[in-house]
Amino acid sequence: MxxxxxxxxDDLRDFAGYSSARRTTVSGSIWLNANESPWVSPADPGLALNRYPEPQPVLLRERLARLYGVATPQLLITRGSDEGIDLLVRAFCRAGQDGVLIAPPTFGMYAVCARVQNAPLHEVALIDDGDRWSLDVERVIERVATQPIRLVFLCSPANPTGQALPTADIRRLALALRGRAVLVIDEAYAEFSPVDSAIGLLAEFDHLVVLRTLSKAYALAGARVGSVIAAPDLIGVLRNLAAPYPVPAPSAALALAALEPEAAAAARSRVQTTIAERGRVETALRSAPGVTHVYASAGNYLLLRFQDAEAAFQRLLAAGVVVRDMRANPVLADALRISIGSPAENEALIAALATLKSGRAA
Structure with missing residues (x-):
């Protein structure tokens, strides 16, 4: 074990979860065990949607395992990364006792899932050194050593700040957290980053978890296909906590199609275009009027500070360009996060900000 x-x-270590009709190993030609309709809907595109899907579609699970270079028992398919985050908090945190550590500013779902579970939230703020953000590794280690923390969520590349965690820092954290807490590296934007995936450390650390998704690089945000990659024993625990049928048949079919050689090659090409556009947009926006700072990014987005973020936000909206307003976070009170779009979309963004006046509105 x-x-x-x-x-x-403790109360979940032997929890077997719900044994759904499709989780059993029985087979046959007449299926009367799940109270399904025996008739196919006229709206069905040929996916036999009158039947429940496989809880973990075998072909897709195998294909995702190959994509990420892991064994199939190390991978659980989830409804995007969000479900993986929620399952981890429920598996490791007793309400009101076991804490979750995050490094703000960061992806909001870590805190949301902690609150839903009533898991105490601990924060070690990122360090803004003026050009890029960085993690205070020593403070994370100290906090876990002195507080009842069971989960540490770190995003790499980080959303919204853009920096990627060096492999050496992840290994250092994993060594320090062994026996104390589970280290979760959320790699939703890994395909856009030059830094190696933390997946390469899984053989060394059974308390390391990596989250991946097809939402970004593979353009399947609407299909909701994510992966939790971890030790097989841990994957077994999470599977017992998951909903009976977390992967809709249409989503599984779309994911398999997106991972076919030709489609996967197109995804890789789009990633390279995005990386090139990220550099072009960053250069253009550094000299845009009203922009005070553009942070370096390893993701498919840029974080910008403005002299007048409200004026910039409204100017973009007037041009039909919607960006993410980050000003609710006190340390980002003058900031907007801008996703890298197509070349034409990026041109519209640059053109809109080029008309922004320097200085603050009266």
Whole structure:
């Protein structure tokens, strides 16, 4: 048994979950075990949607495991990364007792899932050194050593700040957290980053978890296909906590099609275009009027500070360009996050900001 299971909630270590009709190993030609309709809907595109889908579609799970270079038992398919985050908090955190550590400013779902579970939230703020953000590794290690923390969520590349965690920092954290907490590296934007994936460290650390998704680089945000990659024993625990049928048949079919050689090659080409456009947009916006700072980014987005963020936001909206307003976060009170679009979309963005006046509105 993997040592990481010692960190799982005591009441869930032997929890078997719901045994759905499709989770059993029985087979046959007449299916009367799940109270399904025997008739196919006229709206069905040929996917047999009158039947429940496989809880973990075998072909897709195998294909995703090959994509990420892991064994199939190390991977759980989830409804985007959001479900993986939620499952991890529920598996490791007893309400009101076991804490979750995050490094703000960061992706908001970590805090949301912690609150829903009533898991105490601990924060170690990122360091803004003027050009890029960085993680205070020493403070994270100190906090986990002195507080009842079971999960550490880190985003790499980080959303919204853009920096990627060096492999050496992840290994250092994993060594320090062993036996104390589970280290989760959310790699939703890994395809856009030059830094190696933390997946390469899984063989060394059974308390390391990596989250991946097809939402970004593979252009399937609407299909909701994510992966939790971890030790097989931990994957087994999470699977028992998951909903009976987390992967809709249409989503599984779309994901398999997107991972076919020709479609996957197109995705890689789009990633390279995005990386090139990221550099072009960054250069253009550094000299745009009213822009005070553009942070370096390893994701498919840029974080910008403005002399007057409200004026910039409204100017973009007037041009039909919608960006993410980050001003609710006190340390980003003058900031907007801008996704890298197509070359034409990026031109519209640059043109809109080129007309922004320097200085603050009266």
């Amino acid at each position: 993997s040592p990481v299971l010692d960190l799982v909630r």
